[in-house]
Each structure stands twice: as structure tokens, then as C-alpha cells.
Amino acid sequence: MQVPKEIRFGTDGLIPAVVQDAKDGQVLMLGFMNREALEKTLAEGKVCFWSRSRRKLWVKGETSGNSLLVREVYVNCYANSLLIKAEPLGPTCHEGYESCYFRRIDPSGELETAAERIFDPKEAGSK
Amino acid sequence: MQVPKEIRFGTDGLIPAVVQDAKDGQVLMLGFMNREALEKTLAEGKVCFWSRSRRKLWVKGETSGNSLLVREVYVNCYANSLLIKAEPLGPTCHEGYESCYFRRIDPSGELETAAERIFDPKEAGSK
Numbered sequence: 001m002q003v004p005k006e007i008r009f010g011t012d013g014l015i016p017a018v019v020q021d022a023k024d025g026q027v028l029m030l031g032f033m034n035r036e037a038l039e040k041t042l043a044e045g046k047v048c049f050w051s052r053s054r055r056k057l058w059v060k061g062e063t064s065g066n067s068l069l070v071r072e073v074y075v076n077c078y079a080n081s082l083l084i085k086a087e088p089l090g091p092t093c094h095e096g097y098e099s100c101y102f103r104r105i106d107p108s109g110e111l112e113t114a115a116e117r118i119f120d121p122k123e124a125g126s127k
Numbered sequence: 128m129q130v131p132k133e134i135r136f137g138t139d140g141l142i143p144a145v146v147q148d149a150k151d152g153q154v155l156m157l158g159f160m161n162r163e164a165l166e167k168t169l170a171e172g173k174v175c176f177w178s179r180s181r182r183k184l185w186v187k188g189e190t191s192g193n194s195l196l197v198r199e200v201y202v203n204c205y206a207n208s209l210l211i212k213a214e215p216l217g218p219t220c221h222e223g224y225e226s227c228y229f230r231r232i233d234p235s236g237e238l239e240t241a242a243e244r245i246f247d248p249k250e251a252g253s254k
Contacts, residue, residue: 002236018145018154025152027145030208042232074228075238077220081157083228093204101201101210105169109129111202 001042006079009035015082019047019092022071022085028092029100031060033082045070047086066090091118128169133206136162142209146174146219149198149212155219156227158187160209172197174213193217218245 009015014032021028031049033041037057040048047068051058061067068086075082093100095117102115136142141159148155158176160168164184167175174195178185188194195213202209220227222244229242 001232001234004232004236004238006238016143016157018157020154027147027154027210029203030143030145030157042236073232074241075230075232076156076227077222077224077229078227079238081227083154095204097204100203100205100208102204103202105128105131105200105202107128109131109169111131111133111206114201 001073003035003038003042004075004079007038007075008078008080010080014050014052015080017047017049017082017084019068019084019086021098022087026099027101028068028086028088028098029060031058038082041070041084042073047084060092061089064090064094066092068092094121096121128200130162130165130169131202131206134165134202135205135207137207141177141179142207144174144176144209144211146195146211146213148225149214153226154228155195155213155215155225156187158185165209168197168211169200174211187219188216191217191221193219195219221248223248 013034017033018030019028034050037048037050048059067089070086072085091098096119097115097117103111104114106112140161144160145157146155161177164175164177173186175186194216197213199212218225223246224242224244230238231241233239
């Protein structure tokens with residue numbers, strides 16, 4: 001797969017990409033891609049982001065093994081965001097949850113945990 | 128609901144918000160919110176974005192009637208993106224599709240339409 005000509009990267013060269021579990025529809029995470037990250041994602045079939053904090057390409061799962069295998073890539077009407085349907089090889093969140101969206105805003109405006117933890121990153125010795 | 132203190136808006140004052148259909152899990156759209164848009168979303172129960180192109184608050188559906196009624200708001204591990212589970216009152220996309228992600232990248236790198244159109248915006252007289 002090649003990067004379609006219609007894709008519009010932002011003024012910062014990035015496009016937001018939402019990753020959804022292809023099987024159960026759970027939204028797993030959101031990251032940003034530059035052109036190179038999207039090219040790599042399409043070429044290799046594993047989700048690759050541009051890490052804004054580390055300023056480098058980041059193949060999700062390269063350390064943890066919890067990769068995201070690309071099944072389908074969707075583009076929105078303005079071609080300025082992506083939706084990737086993927087097969088996760090393990091819990092996506094580094095905090096040990098299937099999805100990074102494991103907290104919900106409760107009626108008082110506090111964050112409450114709304115998912116079960118698969119592993120404890122402290123006990124697993126990773127971070 | 129109040130804006131939780133943990134929420135981290137970007138250097139541009141914005142946070143990306145993914146909207147998912149609370150019933151069938153379909154990812155409908157992605158937009159950006161500033162603090163005021165998020166406050167309004169939580170206070171009024173209708174999704175409100177910050178329009179980066181028009182530089183103003185934008186209550187989704189204010190013109191079309193196709194509002195997004197907030198059911199739950201989730202926050203990711205870094206508290207720098209949001210996932211809103213919502214009830215859409217009509218097709219979310221201004222192009223007449225349920226989801227803005229109605230096109231898929233095909234193996235040759237072209238965009239193919241992968242959803243059924245609910246209405247034609249030209250015939251409907253809106254845009």
C-alpha cells in the first residue's frame with residue numbers, strides 16, 4: 001500500500017491516527033504519524049507512529065511486543081485523520097490495559113478506572 | 128461534569144477527541160477541543176469542538192441537526208486525548224455517511240468508498 005495523494009498532513013507534518021480493534025471495535029489508542037511513519041505502517045503492516053516527545057519513529061510494540069497488526073486503514077472526509085483497524089498482539093496500553101482509554105470522567109469531574117488491568121507494569125518489570 | 132484537572136491540552140491549547148457510536152462501536156469522527164469546547168461538551172451533553180479552520184466553537188449538528196449526544200467520556204493514559212461515546216442523531220459526516228471514515232486505502236494506495244451513503248448533500252441542499 002502506498003500513501004494516497006489525497007492525505008493531508010498538518011502544518012506540523014503530522015496526521016492523527018486512531019487505532020481500533022478490528023475484532024471487537026474497541027478504540028485502543030490515538031497517535032500521530034508523519035509521512036514516513038504512515039509509509040512504514042502501510043509497507044510493513046505494523047502500526048508505526050511519530051513520537052512527538054522523543055522526536056523519532058516509534059513502531060508500537062517494538063519494546064513490549066504488543067504490536068498492532070494493520071488490517072484496514074480508513075481516511076476521513078477531509079483526509080486529515082486516519083482510522084486503523086488492527087489486531088493487537090497484547091494489551092495496547094503501557095499501563096497494562098487493553099485500551100489506553102481505561103478511565104472515564106465521572107459525574108463530579110473525577111477520573112474513574114473503567115476497565116480491568118491485564119498486567120501490572122511494575123510487577124512485569126517494564127514501564 | 129467538570130473538566131478533570133489531569134487533562135493535558137497541547138501547546139496549541141487543543142486536545143484531540145474521537146467520537147464513537149455508543150451503540151455499535153463505529154468510530155464516527157475526530158475533532159479537536161479547547162478547554163471551553165470541552166467544558167461546553169460536559170455541561171450541555173452535546174459534542175462541541177474547536178474549529179481550527181473557522182477559529183470558533185462548533186457544536187456538531189448546530190446547522191445540520193445531526194448532533195452527537197454524549198453518553199460517556201474516556202481519557203487516555205497520558206490524558207492527552209479523549210474518547211467520547213455518543214448517540215448520533217443522524218449521519219455524522221457532512222458528505223452524507225454515518226461515519227466520516229467512509230473511505231479505505233486499497234492495496235494500490237487509492238481511496239475506495241467502503242460505506243453506504245445515507246443522503247446526498249447536493250440533493251439535500253446542504254453542504
